[in-house]
Amino acid sequence: MPTAKFKSLWPLPGGTTEYVNTLTKILEKVQKENPTYDELLNWFTSEYKLSGQRTPRRYLDYLKRFGFLKTENNRLYLTSESVRFLESRDNRIVYSILSERVLGLDDILTWLSAEALSENEIHERLTKKYNLKWNATHQTYFRLMWLKSLGYVQESGGEYYITDEGLKVVAKKIEQPMEPHAAPVIPSPLDKYINHATALIERYGDMSEANTISTLVEPMLEVLGWNIRDPDEVQRQYPVRVGEKTEFVDIALKVNGKPVIFIEAKSLGTNLKDYLAEQPINYALTERVNWCILTNGKEWRAYNVFWRLKGIEGKMFLKLTLDELRKNPEKMWLFSKECVLSGKLEDESTYEYAKRIALEWLKQNESSIISGITQLDPSLREETIKRILREIIFS
Numbered sequence: 001m002p003t004a005k006f007k008s009l010w011p012l013p014g015g016t017t018e019y020v021n022t023l024t025k026i027l028e029k030v031q032k033e034n035p036t037y038d039e040l041l042n043w044f045t046s047e048y049k050l051s052g053q054r055t056p057r058r059y060l061d062y063l064k065r066f067g068f069l070k071t072e073n074n075r076l077y078l079t080s081e082s083v084r085f086l087e088s089r090d091n092r093i094v095y096s097i098l099s100e101r102v103l104g105l106d107d108i109l110t111w112l113s114a115e116a117l118s119e120n121e122i123h124e125r126l127t128k129k130y131n132l133k134w135n136a137t138h139q140t141y142f143r144l145m146w147l148k149s150l151g152y153v154q155e156s157g158g159e160y161y162i163t164d165e166g167l168k169v170v171a172k173k174i175e176q177p178m179e180p181h182a183a184p185v186i187p188s189p190l191d192k193y194i195n196h197a198t199a200l201i202e203r204y205g206d207m208s209e210a211n212t213i214s215t216l217v218e219p220m221l222e223v224l225g226w227n228i229r230d231p232d233e234v235q236r237q238y239p240v241r242v243g244e245k246t247e248f249v250d251i252a253l254k255v256n257g258k259p260v261i262f263i264e265a266k267s268l269g270t271n272l273k274d275y276l277a278e279q280p281i282n283y284a285l286t287e288r289v290n291w292c293i294l295t296n297g298k299e300w301r302a303y304n305v306f307w308r309l310k311g312i313e314g315k316m317f318l319k320l321t322l323d324e325l326r327k328n329p330e331k332m333w334l335f336s337k338e339c340v341l342s343g344k345l346e347d348e349s350t351y352e353y354a355k356r357i358a359l360e361w362l363k364q365n366e367s368s369i370i371s372g373i374t375q376l377d378p379s380l381r382e383e384t385i386k387r388i389l390r391e392i393i394f395s
Helices: 019-033 038-049 054-066 080-088 091-101 105-112 119-131 139-149 164-171 189-203 211-222 275-287 323-328 328-331 337-342 344-364 367-375 382-395
Strands: 069-072 075-078 154-158 159-162 236-242 245-255 258-266 289-294 299-304 316-321
Touching: 019 038, 019 054, 019 075, 019 080, 019 139, 019 159, 019 258, 038 054, 054 069, 054 091, 054 328, 075 080, 080 091, 091 105, 091 119, 091 139, 091 164, 105 119, 105 154, 105 159, 105 164, 119 139, 139 154, 139 382, 159 164, 164 367, 189 211, 189 323, 189 328, 211 245, 211 258, 236 258, 236 275, 245 337, 258 275, 275 289, 316 323, 323 328, 337 344, 344 367, 344 382, 367 382
Parallel strands: 258 289
Antiparallel strands: 069 075, 154 159, 236 245, 245 258, 289 299, 299 316
């Protein structure tokens, strides 16, 4: 289980006391059909009459992140914990999954076991204990609604009370049923790759660039669905004309015979620095390729070469070590063949770029924004407005 807990917890559609029922319906759909992510997203959006795709994606991404779902061979499967929940319908299993990954759920039940509290009082305790920059109470409210849906708290007169079932959770650490027919945990291809790569890195710390490519980089591409045995899809030593001479990119990932991602690989012992990305970025600019990846096998950095942000770091879309990859596989999965072809990589990167551009604009125009706000209400202090802007920019 991850040691660092998530600060964000998202609701589910269907009603504020129906989160567990909605979760159950999603898990039953996955258990029955093992759909692709997009198939589940389309069903989910239609079933609950949701608009757009960003919010539905966030709902489903959080279910994967919290350990209810996993991806294998481009399809979704239940984790062993989700299987046990569907077999038993024991809400303690859902709570165990959430409380081990989400900050504050155990605290709320402990506080409510001593006295009834309002939403604002719980919010103040959470933000103070964990030094959270939550100005609004949305995250506190979502936690209370999950606990209410689980049957562990109830509300009356603007205050929340713990139920008998909630008291049982506080009184005794949850013991998940260990049934003999419970499904075993089947490692995903990505899990297998990470275990394999970790063992190799520990054994061969001075691996050459060629061996890094063959034993660490290409196996990752296979996990991501790229056919490394087809030069029309994965081409080694892709030629790039630079002035009067021809230089070569280590690997070009191609769609319909045209490069879409360049990969620059370094030896395992190379310490990745921003300047090492300059060459592959220049190659990508020359060939009008949007993406390049820099890796030494134990760290992966991806850059969008056409982002109009200052410096090499401003073009970096992601940076993941193997340990981070295990916790956030969905980020690397954006560079899978499936996500490139479906446009998901483009959608997610466009959103990220727009967010960074907006934040950069806020930074550059801080003075005029403060001036405009104080004109609306001269009683507001500039320091207060500046603090709010900083919280928005750096949240």
